[in-house]
Amino acid sequence: MESQLKFKIAIVDDEEIVCKRLKKVLEKEGYEVETFLDGETFLGKMSSHPFHLVILDLKLPKLDGLQVLERIKAISPETEVIMITAYGSIESAVEATKMGAFYYITKPIKLDEFRALVHKAKEKVLLVFENKQLKETLAKYTFTELVGKSLKMQKIYELIIKVAPIDCNVLIQGETGTGKELVAKAIHYHSPRKHAPFVSFNCGSFTEELIASELFGYEKGAFTGATHTKIGLLESANGGTVFLDEIGEMPLSMQVKLLRVIQEKKIIRVGGIKPILLNIRIIAATNRDLKKMVEEGKFREDLYYRLNVVNIVLPPLRERKEDIPLLINHFLNKYNALFGKNVHYVTEKALEKMLNYPFPGNVRELENIIERAVALSEKEEIDIRDLPPDLIAFEVKTEEPPKTSPLEEQEKNYIKKVLEQTGYNKYKTAKILGLSRTTLWRKMKKYGL
Structure with missing residues (x-):
């Protein structure tokens, strides 16, 4: 992130010695720093060349710090401001935070505390910058839940846009938690069928008999307990899209029936005799290797080719780690709103730990981690201690293999x-x-x- 943004800091203080001292400290940390002895001169520069962070003294000649703060936020709402105050002006500093200042620090300034505060402000600015880039990247796609700007995800977006208007079946493949249903929904809501139903069904959650009654529906009296006619999911989706998740778990006998539905575009309810015409698009998904299952006789070859008209393979999260900061920000916003929290960012150490973690559960696992952290957090940041114990303990090691077995x-x-x-x-x-x-x-x- 930092390589994409040259971080610029302004110091506004009427004491020249304070400006020089703080500038020297910050330049040693690699920041680009300018100093100003009054608010008017600073605002003249700020209007044409906004800074990312402003270190602002509360007591200034002519315009005071609160007036300058108000102007800063009007010119550049994303700019963060750290107020400098004397002990006797704490109330004014607190008022400044209510007006949008990031925090305040009291004189005499403790340099370690100052560096840490600047670093935290920088993390927040960079997160906002990254989020802005993300929104610009995804604006042309208008996908609200699919997040990522990596090359692999760009290719997925392009494929979705291409296949959405074409009324063909789609097979989505990818590990658990990679977002297969989100892709299916994106295809549906960018297709001519978007105003009709999107119906989702998990093929691995039911017995063969229940799959038949859920998908095809049944007539009254079809079996014991069938006290009324029930419309099946395929029929209820007429005009729209049916998403068949975990298609690889569907029993072979049900695969035959599904193949017939695709070929004939009609169904007969369980216990019924009258064919019902269907107008649906089928999007199937699996985390299994269907081609290998076909070779092993566990999945019908004819059904495989009927479903696999267009194939979309989703990358696991470990293969697009550059998207992790964007996903974190997305989930922070989501769960801040849901839980009424105000968690702004993840610290560098916590982010580094997550970037080195393989995420076997993919995006779903990352979402769960952020949801948990936001729910339990009492601060504005997620630190390494807020992560699950197994993630904190994770470390890839090379070890000598045991010598006790063949x-x-x-x-x-x-x-x-x-x-x-x-x-x-x-x-x-x-x-x-x-x-x-x-x-x-x-x-x-x-x-x-």
Whole structure:
């Protein structure tokens, strides 16, 4: 983030010695700093070249600090302001924070406290900057829940825009928690079917009999307990889109029935005899390798090709880590609003820990972490101590394999352990093991990993 934004700081204080001292401290930290001895001169520069952070003395000649603060916020609402005050002016400093100042610091200034406060203000400014970039990136797509500006996500957005207006079936593949349903909804709401229903069904949550009655509906008296006619999900979605999640879990006998629905575009309710015409689009999703399942006889080849007209493969979060800060900000906004909290940012240490974590649960796991942290937080920041214990403790290590088992079993266990530590990131695993990716793939296949 910092490489995209040259952080500029203004110091406004009528004591030249204070300006020089603070400027020297901040320049050593790598900041670009300008000093001003009065508010009017500063505001003249601020109007044409806004600063990211202003260190502002409360007592100034002509315009006082509160008046300057008010003008700063009018010119550049994103600019943060740290007020400098004497002990006798604490009430005015508190008033300044109510007017939008980031915080205040009292004279004589303790340099360690000053550096820490500037650093926190900088983190907040950078987060706002990153969020603004994100909004600009996604503006042309108008996807409210899909977040990310990485090259891999840009390609996903482009594919969604291309496939949405075309009335064909789509197969979305990706690990658990990567956002398959969000992509399905984005396709639906950018398609000509957007005003009709979007109906979601999880194929892995029901028995074969329940799948049939849920999808196709049933007539009154079709079976014991069928006291009334029920319209199935496929029929209820007429004119719209049906999202079949975990399609790889659907029993083979139900796959035959689904294939017939796709081919004939009609259904018969359980216990019924009258065909009902359907006008639906099917988007299916899976975290399994359907092609491999076809080869193993666990998934029908004809259904696979009917569903896989357009294939969208979602990247796991560990392969688009540049999106993690944007996702964090998105979830902070979401759960601040939901819980009535005011958590502004994640500290650098906490962010670094998350950037080094493989997120086996992907975006869903990250959302859960931020939701938990916001719910429990009593401050304006999420620090490393606010993260779950397993994330805090996580560290990728290379270890000597145990010497108590046969060579092949020993190798299998070691590869499995490193795979788990890296969240099944084959690139990192191969690097840790000192293998080529091809060799790693062969060994994974050999050991059933």
